[in-house]
Amino acid sequence: MNPPLPTPLLQQAYDHWNTLRGGNAMPRQSDFVPLNIPRALPNIMLIDVQREPLDFFYKTVGGVIVYHSAEPFEEQWMSDIPERRSPSTPWMNFQKVVSTGQPSRSTIPYIGPHKDFLETSQIALPLSDDRNTQDVAHLLVVIDYLRR
Numbered sequence: 694m695n696p697p698l699p700t701p702l703l704q705q706a707y708d709h710w711n712t713l714r715g716g717n718a719m720p721r722q723s724d725f726v727p728l729n730i731p732r733a734l735p736n737i738m739l740i741d742v743q744r745e746p747l748d749f750f751y752k753t754v755g756g757v758i759v760y761h762s763a764e765p766f767e768e769q770w771m772s773d774i775p776e777r778r779s780p781s782t783p784w785m786n787f788q789k790v791v792s793t794g795q796p797s798r799s800t801i802p803y804i805g806p807h808k809d810f811l812e813t814s815q816i817a818l819p820l821s822d823d824r825n826t827q828d829v830a831h832l833l834v835v836i837d838y839l840r841r
Contacts, residue, residue: 698798699837703816706733706835707796710818718794722820722831733835740771740832742791748772749787749832758836761805761813776804783815790817791829803838811841 698704709730713720727734735757741750749771759765771787772778779785786799796818803810813836820831 698816699800699814700839702733702736702837703798703814703835705730706737706833707816707818709733710796710833717824718827719819719821719829721822721824725820725833736836738832738834738836740787740834742787742830742832743770744791747788747791749784752831757838761803761807761810761838763804763806786815786817787832787834790819790832794819794827794829809840810838812839813837814839 698707710720710725713724722739727737735755737753737755738751738758739753741752743750751767751769751771754765754767759767766774766777771784777783779788782799782801786797789797796816798814798816801813801815803812815834815836818833818835819829820833821827822830
């Protein structure tokens, strides 16, 4: 990923993730302490990755994301949400992170309940359970909402 990222919020989250990983491909989930990036907390999702079959479980969803969502989706599988299942843009973005082990960013048109927003800019960052395997077990996703 070639910073700079499109918003200071995404840049702050990426820089924090990059510091945590040190010389490794990605940090462990246990390395990530959300309170270390307090400005990003309401814009963060923590997602668990299931490999077979591939799916994503919304473990934690920040308050700003909930505010901008038409319906709540915390503690749900992505495949159970029609507008989010494959081949949606978020699904494809998350799948890319799992397959490459690299961060991925995307811009998605805003379709939430607040009409004064145009799009979302987001970054999905891989997290592992173990520094030895470096398999993507979780995603740290940060979303910023851009006004019209």
